[in-house]
């Protein structure tokens with residue numbers, strides 16, 4: 006996902022622009038650039054690859070100015086080259102953009118007919134050309150030139166404009182992609198999220214859909230989608246710049262995996278009263294009349310939702326369906342007024358999930374959001390927000406957020422079950438005890454990674470890996486496969502182990518490693534027989550189990566990773582940890598970019 010930064014100040018801005026872009030690196034990108042305007046000219050530098058390349062250019066050819074914009078680009082239209090990197094310029098207009106202009110090709114065609122020349126393959130450059138025409142041919146002011154142009158655009162955008170020679174004017178506007186303003190002393194900031202601004206100010210305001218901001222260093226005026234002046238709430242953000250550093254860890258992903266015991270304790274503290282085993286969760290939608298719960302997410306959030314489905318139907322007894330956000334609104338789903346929709350999203354900005362929320366909202370009133378970023382678009386558009394309190398997650402591969410999503414899904418489920426009198430005191434006590442043991446269990450596993458590193462070393466030699474799980478652990482097999490593929494680039498597939506004989510068993514031979522998740526559960530024996538089938542075909546079995554499983558399955562394989570026993574219902578949470586570590590260590594062996602894997606973005610704000 007692209008990152009935007011804009012600054013208008015009384016002092017030089019270049020250093021701050023680069024610092025802001027550094028804070029946005031976690032979103033994933035493949036080129037970057039900055040532009041200032043100074044003594045009536047633009048000074049621009051752009052480069053493909055990482056920020057280090059841009060900094061090298063700036064060292065050789067520095068730029069100056071007290072106003073500027075910057076951008077990290079995750080390529081959508083056009084290859085990740087310097088030519089396609091933002092900011093895009095015409096003679097008088099500079100622009101950075103996050104989003105997709107869906108009608109850019111027809112706009113480009115109409116400009117080509119006017120012999121307008123293009124220097125890039127991007128949709129963004131079309132916007133600069135349109136504004137330039139309104140400025141120079143139609144004599145409009147920068148503000149009106151942008152307003153007229155916006156009417157022609159279809160799709161999603163967060164835009165920040167700069168104008169040649171105007172050293173005290175930025176224009177920022179958004180439709181579908183996030184954008185925030187930062188309030189400084191005699192300087193103002195524009196950024197894609199709070200973290201990009203948190204080094205400069207804590208006073209942040211998030212623009213709403215269609216907002217149009219005219220930004221000077223002394224003041225900001227925000228117009229709503231009808232261009233009426235409006236006051237947007239200024240919040241004191243909680244982003245602590247310390248969390249945006251790796252500390253003593255090599256990668257953000259490593260830090261986020263290893264801080265999970267502390268994060269889990271924090272989330273338990275937020276949602277549970279350990280003193281009297283009660284939930285602090287008082288405000289949630291009543292499920293007395295709920296006919297069905299629909300869980301919606303993408304990627305890891307979707308797999309968390311799959312676990313949520315098993316839990317909800319086992320504990321609350323409410324029919325539950327799970328939807329891929331990117332499919333949901335296009336398949337004309339049946340959504341009833343009495344349904345309860347729960348969207349799950351770490352960033353709260355995933356375009357597919359936001360689109361699914363907006364679609365569901367047309368049919369039912371109870372829309373819940375389980376999010377990490379509490380000021381996000383999804384949080385703002387839901388009727389109920391349940392924060393996962395994981396703290397900023399910088400690594401593109403989701404780890405602590407996944408575990409916290411599971412925790413919040415469990416808390417919500419417990420609240421529903423209590424309201425429906427489906428959670429007896431004994432089961433409730435067992436669940437509370439199991440939840441409170443999680444930080445210790447995670448600490449225990451994190452202290453014994455030697456064996457896991459050996460398994461990862463072996464895995465890194467393979468081209469393909471199968472992950473098997475059943476019942477509550479089937480979604481963890483899917484999540485484990487996603488973790489491995491997205492950071493080590495090894496093709497991995499997760500399967501319900503009962504599915505093996507319906508096709509995938511054809512893949513099993515001595516060259517196929519199988520990661521099997523099979524602790525003591527009601528389906529332990531069933532999975533064990535699936536694993537016998539693997540062994541009979543010389544599949545390379547790596548078994549993740551507890552001491553019961555180890556005692557029963559020792560004959561199947563030597564490569565056993567034993568985990569501490571835990572409450573059966575909470576095994577999905579516990580067994581997600583070795584899946585994260587497996588992916589992390591394998592990626593280290595492969596030498597891939599762990600925190601910013603190729604082609605990926607931390608939050609996909611385009612469809």
Ligand code: AGP
Pocket residue numbers: 303304305306349350351352353354355358401402403404488491606607608609
């Ligand atoms: C997870 O490791 C991936 N990076 C990706 O699947 C992610 O979970 C998905 O894009 C959803 O993101 P969200 O939770 O921010 O909506």
